Amino acid sequence: THPNSNVRDLFERFVPEEKRIQRLGELFDPHSVLAMAGDPEQGRQLFFGSASQCRNCHRVKQEGGIVGPELTEIGRKYKPEELLEAVAEPSRRIDPKYIAYSLQTTDGKVYSGILAEKSESQVVLNVLQGNETKQVRVPISEVEELVPQAKSIMPDQMMRDLTTQQAADLIAYLVSLK
Numbered sequence: 001t002h003p004n005s006n007v008r009d010l011f012e013r014f015v016p017e018e019k020r021i022q023r024l025g026e027l028f029d030p031h032s033v034l035a036m037a038g039d040p041e042q043g044r045q046l047f048f049g050s051a052s053q054c055r056n057c058h059r060v061k062q063e064g065g066i067v068g069p070e071l072t073e074i075g076r077k078y079k080p081e082e083l084l085e086a087v088a089e090p091s092r093r094i095d096p097k098y099i100a101y102s103l104q105t106t107d108g109k110v111y112s113g114i115l116a117e118k119s120e121s122q123v124v125l126n127v128l129q130g131n132e133t134k135q136v137r138v139p140i141s142e143v144e145e146l147v148p149q150a151k152s153i154m155p156d157q158m159m160r161d162l163t164t165q166q167a168a169d170l171i172a173y174l175v176s177l178k
Contacts, residue, residue, distance in 0.1 A: 008161075024159050024167055030084050036168035043173025046166055054170075056131050057154065060177060065133035067114055067126045068154060069098055075177040083174045084167075090154035100153035101125060103138060104145040111136050114153060118146075128153075 002008040012020060024033075047054045048063070057068035074083065085092060103111045103125055113127035116135060123143055125136045159167055 021163060024162050024164060026157055026160055028088075028159070028164075028167075030081065030088065032164055033084060033167045033171065034080055036164060038165075038168035038170070038172025038175075040169070040172045040176040042166075043169035043171070043176075046162075046170050047173055052170075053131075053158070056128060057133070065128065067128050067133050069095060071174065071177055073178060075175045078174075080171055080175050084171050087170070087174075088159050090152035090156065090158070091150070094152050098153070100149040100151065102145070102147045102149055103136075103143060105138055105142050106144045107142070111138075112149070112153065 002011075046052050047058075047060070055064040057065045059066060059070045059072070061072050078086070098114055100112060101115050103113075103123060105111075111125050111127055113125035113136065115123070116126045117124035120140065122140055123138050123146060125138075127134055127136050159170075162170070
C-alpha cells in the first residue's frame with residue numbers, strides 16, 4: 001500500500017498473488033476503464049497527490065507545472081476515450097506546441113523539454129527538474145544542436161501502476177474540467 005511505487009514494487013512480490021492489488025499493467029483493456037463509473041474528486045486527489053506525477057507537468061487552474069498542456073478546460077475539448085488514449089499512449093498524437101526538443105550546448109550539456117521560445121538571441125526550454133518545472137535559457141551562440149523528438153516528453157506507461165478504479169477516477173476528473 002506504500003504510495004512510492006519503487007518501494008511498493010520491491011515488496012509486492014512477497015504478497016500472495018490473490019492478495020495483491022490488481023493494477024492495469026502495461027497492456028490493459030481501455031473499455032474496462034471507460035465502463036467503470038469514475039469519481040472526479042478521487043481523480044483530482046490522484047492528479048495532485050504525491051503518488052502521481054501529473055501535477056509536475058500539467059497545470060489546472062494555475063496549480064501545477066508548465067511542461068505539459070494546460071488542462072483547465074480539457075474536458076470540453078476531448079471525449080473520455082480520447083483522454084484515456086492521451087494518458088495511456090502520450091506519443092500517439094502530440095500537439096505541435098508540446099513537441100519535446102533535445103538541446104545540446106557547445107560545452108556538452110544536454111536538456112530535454114518543451115520549446116517555450118526561440119529567437120535570434122536565445123532558446124528557452126520548459127524542463128522538468130526533479131518535481132519542479134524550470135525554464136532553461138541558452139544563448140543562441142551556445143546552442144550546438146536543437147532537435148525535435150518523435151516521442152512525447154510524457155513517459156509511456158504512466159497508468160501501469162493504477163488500478164482500474166483509479167484510472168476511471170482520473171479520466172472522470174479530466175472529463176469534469178470544463
